[in-house]
Amino acid sequence: MLLVIPNVLDQNQLKVISKLLEDAEFEDGKLSAGKEAALVKHNLELSQETRTGEVLHQQLNQMVMPSLMKNSDYQNSVYPLKVATPFYVRYEKGMHYGYHIDDPIMGNSALNLQERYRSDVSTTIFLNDDYEGGELVIKTTNGEQKIKGNAGDVVIYSSNSLHKVTEVISGKRLVAITWAQSMVKDSAKREILYELSQARENLLNENSISDVTKQVSNVYSNLLRLWSEL
Helix, strand or coil, X not given: CEXXXXXXXXXXXXXXXXXXXXXXXXXXXXXXXXXXXXXXXXXXXXXXXXXXXXXXXXXXXXXXXXXXXXXXXXXXXXXXXXXXXXXXXXXXXXXXEEEECCCCEECCCCCCHHHCEECCEEEEEECCCCCEECCEEEEECCEEEXXXXXXXXXXXXXXXXXXXXXXXXXXXXXXEEEEEEECCCCHHHHHHHHHHHHHHHHHHHCCCCCHHHHHHHHHHHHHHHHHCCC
8 A cells, every 4th residue: 555645744834843953963874774674775774872962862753753643544544553763864965775675574672572572554754855866666557657856755665565765866864763563464444444444424414314424334333353463
């Protein structure tokens, strides 16, 4: 499933985030990559090695994550069970990230399984849009889909999708990246549930209490119960 959700972050949040990142310390993105990804990964990631970096991450997360998690489109398309702390990523002129799929199992601790999660859904949060190039390209059954969201927009896509970031021609591309383990493992089932949730919301917004509304709502609820894994 590929979905763009507009305006998850507002302009005031984006201004604060931009200011916080202006003089922040970034490090080579290869440091967090596996052997295969490191061969094609050319970007920078916000450092967490210092106390200042840790505090900055916390400040950013306190703005970004609540806005993402309370968004109804995110909830109704991802069905998040576990959501990772974001990476804050910068692409400068000439930087890119070649085709890859995201690691299937993520998390920092090999000893504490509670900190590990399966990556079902990848999320890119666009923090600015004043750059050229740097499109997110995702291979789908309908061919390559190129996405360059406006600042504040979010794009979600299956973590097993082959995807890349094209070379930045000018400016700096700033994004937050996170992953989720979904209660509904199968992407096709999540897409069906999302479409049903949209139909249900449309009917409820019309203040409809018809048999059709009840039927759609019941089917949605029962499919979610059938397909969810907790």
